[in-house]
Amino acid sequence: MSKPSRAVRGSRTGRPIMALLDLLGRRWALRILWELREGPLPFTELQHRCDQMSPSTLSQRLTDLTEANLLEPTADGAHRATRQANQLGELLMPLDAWSKKWAKSL
Amino acid sequence: MSKPSRAVRGSRTGRPIMALLDLLGRRWALRILWELREGPLPFTELQHRCDQMSPSTLSQRLTDLTEANLLEPTADGAHRATRQANQLGELLMPLDAWSKKWAKSL
DNA sequence: GATTCCACTACGATTTCCGAAGCGCAAGGG
DNA sequence: CCCTTGCGCTTCGGAAATCGTAGTGGAATC
Numbered sequence: 001m002s003k004p005s006r007a008v009r010g011s012r013t014g015r016p017i018m019a020l021l022d023l024l025g026r027r028w029a030l031r032i033l034w035e036l037r038e039g040p041l042p043f044t045e046l047q048h049r050c051d052q053m054s055p056s057t058l059s060q061r062l063t064d065l066t067e068a069n070l071l072e073p074t075a076d077g078a079h080r081a082t083r084q085a086n087q088l089g090e091l092l093m094p095l096d097a098w099s100k101k102w103a104k105s106l
Numbered sequence: 107m108s109k110p111s112r113a114v115r116g117s118r119t120g121r122p123i124m125a126l127l128d129l130l131g132r133r134w135a136l137r138i139l140w141e142l143r144e145g146p147l148p149f150t151e152l153q154h155r156c157d158q159m160s161p162s163t164l165s166q167r168l169t170d171l172t173e174a175n176l177l178e179p180t181a182d183g184a185h186r187a188t189r190q191a192n193q194l195g196e197l198l199m200p201l202d203a204w205s206k207k208w209a210k211s212l
Numbered sequence: 213g214a215t216t217c218c219a220c221t222a223c224g225a226t227t228t229c230c231g232a233a234g235c236g237c238a239a240g241g242g
Numbered sequence: 243c244c245c246t247t248g249c250g251c252t253t254c255g256g257a258a259a260t261c262g263t264a265g266t267g268g269a270a271t272c
Binding site for chain 2: 016017018019024028029031034068069084087088094095100105
Binding site for chain 3: 150161162
């Protein structure tokens with residue numbers, strides 16, 4: 001039991017978008033969703049794909065995202081995006097193309 | 107002058123999307139872009155719209171986003187999304203609708 | 213020339229994040 | 243049976259990011 005894991009900021013304000021922007025604004029949250037867009041991954045594999053992010057933060061973020069119904073555990077102990085999260089993932093796809101144009105301007 | 111403001115993580119990996127996810131994963135970054143989607147805002151007004159976020163973090167984040175060519179100062183000293191950032195903003199619009207469905211599941 | 217307002221900056225307190233080490237369990241080897 | 247290995251985390255001390263109150267400096271107003 002147990003996470004201190006603060007509630008999603010703004011989640012009670014009637015402005016879900018604010019809660020979402022807060023959740024996605026936690027470090028590695030977007031990256032984790034991105035890496036899980038094509039299927040579930042076990043803990044260590046996910047960590048490797050996220051530039052070896054620290055296991056403590058990964059664990060915390062998995063908790064956050066799972067509590068937010070964006071991730072769920074698979075039968076074999078891996079982590080999978082929920083149906084909802086997959087829809088969100090679809091919305092994020094265009095960021096890839098955009099980021100390439102953006103990179104040229106840096 | 108100048109900011110320590112760490113480089114965008116992954117910006118040298120040839121994977122712009124990773125750099126982008128890192129930048130947007132800094133606290134308040136997404137929210138700031140969201141609030142500026144309909145036009146420039148002066149510092150204090152922006153702070154108020156972002157739940158009174160601390161001015162020090164706001165200042166840092168404005169620096170980050172400006173260095174990333176997502177924001178630019180206006181002639182009268184406010185902050186405005188660049189053309190690029192506005193395109194990004196368009197991509198984020200659907201998140202609003204998605205978040206409303208998501209909120210029901212919490 | 214004093215006051216107000218605004219855009220920040222300074223800086224100590226607090227929270228988050230990092231990363232090396234360890235724990236508990238399950239599978240495999242000898 | 244041990245013993246080792248691998249995996250999914252958890253612990254915990256230190257580093258870094260964020261917060262929040264209190265300025266600072268400049269421009270406009272009184």
